[in-house]
């Protein structure tokens with residue numbers, strides 16, 4: 001079959017045209033996705049990113065935003081970005097070690113003292129060196145953003161001490177470091193993509209899950225979970241990933257615009273995490289959750305001593321200490 005010449009002449013890449021004053025300007029559309037809803041710390045992140053890219057490139061680039069895993073879960077989105085079928089994603093580091101093993105070290109429980117410590121590490125030389133590890137795998141990592149400090153919820157019982165976790169069936173991210181650590185708590189771990197979690201909790205496929213307050217609220221987990229304990233057992237980074245070939249095609253000025261947009265987006269994202277952490281407990285209590293606010297964290301940490309010994313072997317004690325002692 002023959003195609004009419006005028007159809008064949010239309011380029012395969014999607015180009016929209018906008019009319020400036022007296023000029024026709026090509027606009028390139030790109031996609032970015034998150035697994036949580038728009039009204040969230042990540043939603044604020046990609047909305048800010050899209051707005052900033054458009055502003056900083058004079059409207060030549062338009063970033064279309066997709067929420068709630070509508071383009072797939074985080075692992076699928078990272079895969080799509082690697083392949084280039086989708087240009088961008090903002091994702092937690094959950095599935096990242098499956099693509100960039102070097103990033104695993106950041107997912108170690110109780111590695112960071114608090115958010116300020118984590119942000120300083122990610123924005124400092126350790127975090128910035130780590131962004132480069134993504135390049136040989138086909139990604140341009142634009143910036144670290146934040147998912148938040150993770151806490152545990154379940155439908156079975158109040159968790160006051162690590163012993164209370166024994167035998168609980170909990171959904172975990174598809175992250176080998178988390179799975180190893182949570183097994184150390186005696187949890188029955190069930191790795192699962194985020195878009196499936198609400199239904200799994202609702203149907204009792206799993207008893208619980210763990211996530212930052214920002215995610216718990218955005219996903220309305222209070223509707224299917226009775227108990228929340230502020231275990232703060234692990235910091236959860238997020239990262240703006242772009243297909244490397246798509247980034248490399250940009251002019252030097254546009255590359256800088258994308259990098260600056262991601263930095264601006266991270267500021268908005270972190271501010272929303274702080275806001276959610278401030279009001280989260282009261283809001284979740286008002287919606288019926290029972291909250292253990294001050295568990296003895298040292299005991300939870302001590303329960304992981306054997307797992308930690310293994311992490312030190314795997315990652316090198318010096319590398320872990322370099323992050324731990326970063327000031």
Ligand code: EAX
Pocket residue numbers: 035036074091092094147173193194210211212215236
């Ligand atoms: O990035 O999978 C998870 O639990 C993540 O924290 C969530 O998708 C937000």
